[in-house]
Amino acid sequence: NEEANVETVDATNNGEQKVITLGHVTADDHILHLAVEKFKEEVEERSDGSMTVDIYPQQQLGGEADMMDQLRNGTLDMGALTIAELTARSEAFNAWYMPYLLGGLDATEEMRQTEEADEILHSLDDHEGVHPLSYYVIENRHVFSVDEPVTTMEDFRNLQVRIPPGTAIDDFYQRLGATPSPVEQQEVYTSLQTGVLEAADVDVDAVLANRYHEVGDHVAMTGHHDWVIGVLYSQPLWDQLTEEQQTIVEESIEIAAQYSHEISGELQDEYIERAQEEGVEIHEFEDMDEITEIAEEMHEDYATDNELIENFIEKAREIENH
Amino acid sequence: MGALAIVMIIGVFSRYILEISLPWVNELSLFLFAWVTFLGATVGIKNNDMAAVRIIVDKFSGLNLRVINFVIQLFILLFSVILFYFSYILFTSPATQNTLAISLGIPMWIPYIVLPIAFLIMILFSINNMIEIVKKNDKTQSNM
Amino acid sequence: MEVLALIGFIILLLLGVPIALVLGFTSIMLILIDGDFSMLNSMPQMAFSGTQNFGLLAIPLFILVGELMSYGGITPRLIKFCNEVIGHFRGGLAYVNVAANMFLASILGSANSQSAVMSRVMVPEMEREGYRRDFSAGLTTSSSLIGSTLPPSVSFIIFGVTGGVSIAGLFLAGIVPSLLLGLAFVIYIYILSIKEDFPKQDKKTSFIQISKSLIRIIPAISIPFIIIFGIISGIMTITESAAVAALIAFLVGVFLYRDLKMKDIPKILFQTVSNSAIVTFLVAMASIFAWILTKERLPQIIGEGLQTVTENPLLFLLLVNVVLLLIGMIMEGLAAMIILIPILLPVAMELGIDPLHFGVIMVFNLALGLLTPPVGTALFITSSIAKVKLEHLIIRVIPFLIIGVILLILITYVPALSTWVPSLLE
Ligand code: NA
Ligand code: NA
Numbered sequence: 001n002e003e004a005n006v007e008t009v010d011a012t013n014n015g016e017q018k019v020i021t022l023g024h025v026t027a028d029d030h031i032l033h034l035a036v037e038k039f040k041e042e043v044e045e046r047s048d049g050s051m052t053v054d055i056y057p058q059q060q061l062g063g064e065a066d067m068m069d070q071l072r073n074g075t076l077d078m079g080a081l082t083i084a085e086l087t088a089r090s091e092a093f094n095a096w097y098m099p100y101l102l103g104g105l106d107a108t109e110e111m112r113q114t115e116e117a118d119e120i121l122h123s124l125d126d127h128e129g130v131h132p133l134s135y136y137v138i139e140n141r142h143v144f145s146v147d148e149p150v151t152t153m154e155d156f157r158n159l160q161v162r163i164p165p166g167t168a169i170d171d172f173y174q175r176l177g178a179t180p181s182p183v184e185q186q187e188v189y190t191s192l193q194t195g196v197l198e199a200a201d202v203d204v205d206a207v208l209a210n211r212y213h214e215v216g217d218h219v220a221m222t223g224h225h226d227w228v229i230g231v232l233y234s235q236p237l238w239d240q241l242t243e244e245q246q247t248i249v250e251e252s253i254e255i256a257a258q259y260s261h262e263i264s265g266e267l268q269d270e271y272i273e274r275a276q277e278e279g280v281e282i283h284e285f286e287d288m289d290e291i292t293e294i295a296e297e298m299h300e301d302y303a304t305d306n307e308l309i310e311n312f313i314e315k316a317r318e319i320e321n322h
Numbered sequence: 323m324g325a326l327a328i329v330m331i332i333g334v335f336s337r338y339i340l341e342i343s344l345p346w347v348n349e350l351s352l353f354l355f356a357w358v359t360f361l362g363a364t365v366g367i368k369n370n371d372m373a374a375v376r377i378i379v380d381k382f383s384g385l386n387l388r389v390i391n392f393v394i395q396l397f398i399l400l401f402s403v404i405l406f407y408f409s410y411i412l413f414t415s416p417a418t419q420n421t422l423a424i425s426l427g428i429p430m431w432i433p434y435i436v437l438p439i440a441f442l443i444m445i446l447f448s449i450n451n452m453i454e455i456v457k458k459n460d461k462t463q464s465n466m
Numbered sequence: 467m468e469v470l471a472l473i474g475f476i477i478l479l480l481l482g483v484p485i486a487l488v489l490g491f492t493s494i495m496l497i498l499i500d501g502d503f504s505m506l507n508s509m510p511q512m513a514f515s516g517t518q519n520f521g522l523l524a525i526p527l528f529i530l531v532g533e534l535m536s537y538g539g540i541t542p543r544l545i546k547f548c549n550e551v552i553g554h555f556r557g558g559l560a561y562v563n564v565a566a567n568m569f570l571a572s573i574l575g576s577a578n579s580q581s582a583v584m585s586r587v588m589v590p591e592m593e594r595e596g597y598r599r600d601f602s603a604g605l606t607t608s609s610s611l612i613g614s615t616l617p618p619s620v621s622f623i624i625f626g627v628t629g630g631v632s633i634a635g636l637f638l639a640g641i642v643p644s645l646l647l648g649l650a651f652v653i654y655i656y657i658l659s660i661k662e663d664f665p666k667q668d669k670k671t672s673f674i675q676i677s678k679s680l681i682r683i684i685p686a687i688s689i690p691f692i693i694i695f696g697i698i699s700g701i702m703t704i705t706e707s708a709a710v711a712a713l714i715a716f717l718v719g720v721f722l723y724r725d726l727k728m729k730d731i732p733k734i735l736f737q738t739v740s741n742s743a744i745v746t747f748l749v750a751m752a753s754i755f756a757w758i759l760t761k762e763r764l765p766q767i768i769g770e771g772l773q774t775v776t777e778n779p780l781l782f783l784l785l786v787n788v789v790l791l792l793i794g795m796i797m798e799g800l801a802a803m804i805i806l807i808p809i810l811l812p813v814a815m816e817l818g819i820d821p822l823h824f825g826v827i828m829v830f831n832l833a834l835g836l837l838t839p840p841v842g843t844a845l846f847i848t849s850s851i852a853k854v855k856l857e858h859l860i861i862r863v864i865p866f867l868i869i870g871v872i873l874l875i876l877i878t879y880v881p882a883l884s885t886w887v888p889s890l891l892e
Contacts, residue, residue: 062515075504190634375796
């Protein structure tokens with residue numbers, strides 16, 4: 001992996017070469033990273049090596065707000081950004097945070113390909129200077145906790161839980177009676193260790209990547225929503241690509257998106273198994289009826305406020321019903 | 323700074339005494355902190371007490387020292403002008419003007435306005451410092 | 467081509483341009499060399515987001531605590547208490563100096579503010595009792611070192627924020643090394659007190675008097691306990707504990723000791739803003755710098771270069787220590803850290819060194835730089851406040867510096883000294 005990066009750096013000296021820099025925030029063994037590596041592979045193969053992709057994981061180029069700025073200025077070619085950041089730019093992205101709207105990765109993948117999802121992706125205003133490409137569906141989200149498993153509604157009461165930043169996800173945990181806080185990623189481990197935090201909203205991949213299993217024991221499989229990533233291209237740099245290059249990027253993105261869905265189901269099970277080997281206990285969530293009821297109230301409220309979300313929710317119900 | 327301390331204390335108390343978390347507290351304190359940092363830096367420029375390696379410079383005195391100090395101020399001026407220009411572009415860009423802060427819901431130009439303001443003040447202070455250095459020069463010469 | 471930027475960096479640095487701006491200029495030079503001018507557009511955003519970190523927010527709050535305390539009359543009360551308890555031993559006031567410094571270290575965030583406060587009070591006091599002024603000043607400067615590694619510590623906050631390492635973890639990791647440093651100084655004083663026949667006070671203070679003084683300072687010395695227990699028990703984050711500490715320092719100063727006057731408040735706030743901006747503006751500029759280094763993949767290249775020199779972690783740490791001691795001679799520790807962490811920390815982690823351990827080494831090492839000539843800020847502060855010639859002061863500081871280096875070697879090669887306390891929590 002590292003050797004490949006060095007090669008790409010060398011390749012920039014070669015005049016004809018188009019180097020696409022791509023930034024994201026997760027660790028380099030996360031499913032998201034595997035998906036963008038697939039993208040890299042495809043681009044390089046389809047362009048016969050005349051295009052290469054240089055990946056910067058783990059916020060190496062800054063946080064997501066920084067990457068948005070860099071995309072707009074044309075200093076970064078591509079970003080794979082979480083919905084959290086995108087909700088700050090267009091509230092319609094909160095649709096992806098709607099808990100218990102889509103029942104699992106397959107439904108979310110189907111949703112990804114709908115016009116309703118696409119409309120939300122393109123609700124990013126022109127002045128953001130980004131050319132939205134697609135989504136990646138990554139993983140199911142659950143609740144990791146240190147001492148006691150979160151298996152009932154009562155367990156949520158006053159639970160100090162770390163969430164990714166974002167209005168809807170914060171709202172959801174508030175409605176459950178928890179105390180959500182967007183603690184910075186690097187402080188989560190110690191905060192769980194010392195008890196500042198009792199729990200964290202996670203995918204099981206993150207539990208392993210961040211070694212949370214060293215400081216806590218439980219994951220309640222709430223599966224409240226799927227983790228979706230928006231893949232964006234810098235508009236000024238997109239305009240500089242030849243039509244052929246644009247097609248290569250678009251096709252490679254789609255293949256990587258499908259790849260991400262293919263591996264996520266399988267890997268998710270593998271991660272759960274590995275977490276169990278590390279001593280993590282996996283629990284069912286018991287009060288499913290109550291939690292979905294709260295979720296549905298939330299769907300109604302967000303649908304009333306935003307037409308794009310309303311359409312999205314309707315489409316999601318359609319997918320769920322067939 | 324006072325506002326920052328007060329907001330932080332409100333945050334802690336609401337969380338531990340009232341048992342409610344106020345997400346806007348974190349966001350507001352970070353924005354205030356940015357203001358403290360950039361406006362505070364202008365004071366550092368004005369008083370010449372930013373951290374610097376003065377080991378060689380301090381060997382000089384008289385006219386030579388004044389020339390060096392003038393050159394330093396020139397660099398500060400140049401840097402402030404560059405940063406002011408790009409801060410102003412960032413501040414006026416629609417992406418800043420139309421984005422809302424996640425918790426506070428205020429437009430992001432409000433926190434960001436500190437950048438052009440601070441760099442503008444730095445421009446003024448560095449010019450003022452240069453004038454002071456030159457003036458001092460004249461004074462010593464007239465005394466001679 | 468990047469060499470040009472390096473040359474520019476060194477020239478600007480030695481010319482005496484503020485380090486924060488040197489970082490900014492070097493960034494601009496790198497962009498111009500690279501030729502992608504659109505990167506200039508992103509500089510303000512990177513500077514702004516460099517400040518958007520909750521851990522960093524603890525810095526102005528801890529500086530505020532320090533300012534409130536120096537106006538609030540707590541230091542003399544602290545010294546009085548220490549003196550009543552241990553002043554009657556031979557060399558009593560010398561021990562009091564170390565003890566009071568340790569207390570202060572656990573409340574204040576930086577060694578410099580500590581040496582300023584202590585030189586003003588402690589040196590005249592020791593001289594009055596018959597200690598030589600140069601020794602008193604040397605001891606006071608040296609003991610202030612403890613302020614860098616004993617939590618709260620601005621240095622650790624900077625290391626945590628810049629390196630993406632847990633600040634709470636670093637705070638805990640710094641406890642044992644700081645206590646060892648205090649202990650080593652006490653042993654040295656003991657040996658010296660016999661050799662040089664240090665004065666001692668005749669009168670022992672009554673138990674009742676000690677208890678009275680203790681009650682008076684309890685609110686003040688509760689601050690370090692709030693911070694440490696805040697971390698360990700998980701009741702508060704470090705930033706929140708800093709806010710609580712500021713509130714306590716304010717209430718104690720105004721209502722209990724009544725030394726803190728309302729009219730001082732604007733001055734205190736203004737000083738806090740300008741003092742903390744010196745550090746945090748540096749961080750803001752450094753985040754532009756680090757971003758451009760990453761884009762150019764420079765840390766990777768330098769890191770690979772370092773690894774071809776040595777793949778042995780022990781040798782790597784030795785190299786790092788020597789280089790940092792040299793840099794610490796001429797440069798402010800915090801600035802050096804901000805520039806070097808993005809380059810050194812990834813290599814250290816690649817070699818299997820615990821980031822908490824590496825943080826303690828780096829902070830401890832650069833703290834020694836406060837005592838090393840030609841540029842030692844703690845030396846300058848004490849020398850001017852206590853009115854001791856720099857060269858006399860340096861001679862008195864050398865033994866403490868040697869103790870510091872021995873301890874540095876110990877800390878470097880016994881990782882458990884740093885990692886033991888944080889590991890207890892698991
Ligand atoms: Na300290
Ligand atoms: Na030094």
